[in-house]
Amino acid sequence: MRDALFEFLCRMGDNTLVLGHRVSEWCGHAPVLEEDIALANTALDLIGQTQMWLGLAAEVEGADRSADDLAMLRDVWDFRNLLLVEQPNGDFGQTMMRQFLFDAWHLLMLQALTDSTDTRIAAIAAKAVKEAQYHLERSADTVIGLGDGTAESHRRMQAALDLLWPYVGEMFVADAVDDSLCAAGIAPDPATLRAAYEARIQTVMAEATLTLPDTGFAHQGGRTGRQHSEHLGHLLTQMQWLQRAYPGATW
Amino acid sequence: MYAQMVKSEASKDDPDKLAAFQARIDAGDKIEPKDWMPAGYRKTLIRQIGQHAHSEIVGQLPEGNWITRAPTLERKAILLAKVQDEAGHGLYLYCAAETLGVSRDELTEMLLDGRMKYSSIFNYPTLTWADMGAVGWLVDGAAIMNQVPLQRTSFGPYSRAMIRICKEESFHQRQGYDIMMKMCQGTDAQKRMAQDAMNRFWYPALMMFGPSDKDSVHSAQSMTWKIKMNTNDELRQKFVDQTVPQAEYLGLTIPDPDLVWNDDKGGYDFSEPDWSEFFDVIQGNGPCNTERLAARNKAWDDGAWVRDGLMAHAEKRAARKVAAE
Numbered sequence: 308m309r310d311a312l313f314e315f316l317c318r319m320g321d322n323t324l325v326l327g328h329r330v331s332e333w334c335g336h337a338p339v340l341e342e343d344i345a346l347a348n349t350a351l352d353l354i355g356q357t358q359m360w361l362g363l364a365a366e367v368e369g370a371d372r373s374a375d376d377l378a379m380l381r382d383v384w385d386f387r388n389l390l391l392v393e394q395p396n397g398d399f400g401q402t403m404m405r406q407f408l409f410d411a412w413h414l415l416m417l418q419a420l421t422d423s424t425d426t427r428i429a430a431i432a433a434k435a436v437k438e439a440q441y442h443l444e445r446s447a448d449t450v451i452g453l454g455d456g457t458a459e460s461h462r463r464m465q466a467a468l469d470l471l472w473p474y475v476g477e478m479f480v481a482d483a484v485d486d487s488l489c490a491a492g493i494a495p496d497p498a499t500l501r502a503a504y505e506a507r508i509q510t511v512m513a514e515a516t517l518t519l520p521d522t523g524f525a526h527q528g529g530r531t532g533r534q535h536s537e538h539l540g541h542l543l544t545q546m547q548w549l550q551r552a553y554p555g556a557t558w
Numbered sequence: 559m560y561a562q563m564v565k566s567e568a569s570k571d572d573p574d575k576l577a578a579f580q581a582r583i584d585a586g587d588k589i590e591p592k593d594w595m596p597a598g599y600r601k602t603l604i605r606q607i608g609q610h611a612h613s614e615i616v617g618q619l620p621e622g623n624w625i626t627r628a629p630t631l632e633r634k635a636i637l638l639a640k641v642q643d644e645a646g647h648g649l650y651l652y653c654a655a656e657t658l659g660v661s662r663d664e665l666t667e668m669l670l671d672g673r674m675k676y677s678s679i680f681n682y683p684t685l686t687w688a689d690m691g692a693v694g695w696l697v698d699g700a701a702i703m704n705q706v707p708l709q710r711t712s713f714g715p716y717s718r719a720m721i722r723i724c725k726e727e728s729f730h731q732r733q734g735y736d737i738m739m740k741m742c743q744g745t746d747a748q749k750r751m752a753q754d755a756m757n758r759f760w761y762p763a764l765m766m767f768g769p770s771d772k773d774s775v776h777s778a779q780s781m782t783w784k785i786k787m788n789t790n791d792e793l794r795q796k797f798v799d800q801t802v803p804q805a806e807y808l809g810l811t812i813p814d815p816d817l818v819w820n821d822d823k824g825g826y827d828f829s830e831p832d833w834s835e836f837f838d839v840i841q842g843n844g845p846c847n848t849e850r851l852a853a854r855n856k857a858w859d860d861g862a863w864v865r866d867g868l869m870a871h872a873e874k875r876a877a878r879k880v881a882a883e
């Protein structure tokens with residue numbers, strides 16, 4: 308059970324770490340000042356959540372590693388984030404579409420985790436759920452605004468949706484880790500979140516005048532670590548550089 | 559200091575109104591946007607506040623350069639929060655400028671096509687993690703030195719923006735110093751980074767206060783108007799006097815062999831920065847001017863479809879609301 312729990316906590320923490328990193332790449336380059344502020348704020352929330360999830364992961368593991376060790380010293384195959392969140396930023400529309408597709412899942416997941424039988428997990432979820440709610444409101448509004456904006460913004464948002472939709476299915480595929488956590492009441496069966504997720508997506512896409520791609524295909528391999536995309540390695544190269552170049556230093 | 563090169567304006571206004579205006583300023587009144595003000599006062603303030611706002615915006619870039627490489631989760635969070643604050647400062651300041659009758663978009667256009675300036679300091683590169691320490695400690699430190707007196711400036715909206723901003727800036731400076739502290743207590747490589755950052759940022763930080771008073775012919779009017787509260791040299795001296803003991807505490811050497819305590823004046827004697835370098839940077843020839851402006855232009859140009867899209871949506875929604883009523 309300890310291994311499964313560690314694995315699950317890495318999944319939660321790696322999602323927020325990798326997405327937080329991606330969002331922070333926007334710093335100073337957003338389309339308007341308010342978006343610079345909002346993107347930095349989102350990244351900040353996600354990094355804060357990472358500290359909690361990976362902090363607990365490190366504690367559960369009991370191998371004398373810290374949250375920073377987990378973030379900065381694991382290689383690609385030990386990361387457990389969804390493939391979706393490691394995808395490059397693309398244009399602002401692609402970034403916000405990725406954010407919305409993640410937020411809609413994240414909120415449902417966190418809501419379910421507030422009932423976890425593991426009180427440490429329930430406590431982290433209770434803190435994170437308010438942030439996720441706010442992220443979702445913002446990203447949904449932006450997807451709607453740009454989808455139902457100009458012809459160009461519509462075209463770009465449809466392209467972003469077409470590109471990213473195949474990365475959604477991975478969120479709902481259960482494996483042995485999920486089975487054992489679900490049996491212990493620690494975490495939900497991911498498949499049970501799907502109906503509510505799709506309902507939310509359909510509502511927002513209808514308002515955004517965007518069409519969900521007619522494919523059930525799902526890229527997989529991120530949350531199990533079996534096969535990440537090429538993008539993750541480059542992200543880690545940057546994120547981990549100082550810790551790797553100057554091992555053992557205190558910052 | 560962000561308003562390094564602002565020139566004040568000679569006045570062609572009605573002498574009676576001018577005298578009454580000056581009397582209000584001398585009495586310590588705050589001038590509010592709807593009050594009468596000399597054209598030169600308005601124009602100087604627009605330039606000064608605009609320049610300050612632009613500095614906050616461009617200032618995101620040298621620090622944003624290290625957000626994705628921050629060494630720990632905590633450092634990453636602190637730096638993100640700091641850069642978010644700077645963007646917020648830009649927003650307050652643009653709002654203050656807008657009360658004078660210039661829009662944020664107009665000011666932005668003037669930044670992007672080079673008609674308006676931003677602080678010279680942000681045209682220097684951030685090359686190691688120690689630069690995040692040096693920027694917080696020295697650059698935010700110099701900014702505070704300038705901005706604390708501006709909390710008492712005569713223009714109400716500017717003064718109020720400064721009060722909000724100063725609260726956050728002192729936090730930035732402490733964080734920067736804390737980074738330096740860790741580096742200076744760290745490995746040889748970290749100490750080397752810290753000293754290197756000190757060497758590169760010392761004189762550019764001194765330049766943040768603008769040229770020497772004897773070369774700064776336009777400050778007198780601004781000081782009478784309480785748009786500028788202290789001379790450039792006064793602030794620079796204060797900054798040096800405050801910073802030298804901090805550097806000593808860190809064990810860093812200030813790259814000035816002539817730096818020496820002067821008992822008579824109760825402050826340090828120090829070398830002037832290379833002012834020809836300063837004017838080069840102001841004129842666009844600093845190490846990063848091209849990149850900084852290109853980055854801001856790219857952000858603005860790439861963002862056009864987003865701004866247009868959101869605007870079109872807001873209009874559609876408003877139209878639908880009207881139709882439904």
Ligand SMILES: [Fe+2]
Binds near residue numbers: 614617644647698701
């Ligand atoms: Fe600043």
Ligand SMILES: [Fe+2]
Binds near residue numbers: 643723
């Ligand atoms: Fe600031």
Ligand SMILES: [Fe+2]
Binds near residue numbers: 644698726727730
């Ligand atoms: Fe600051």
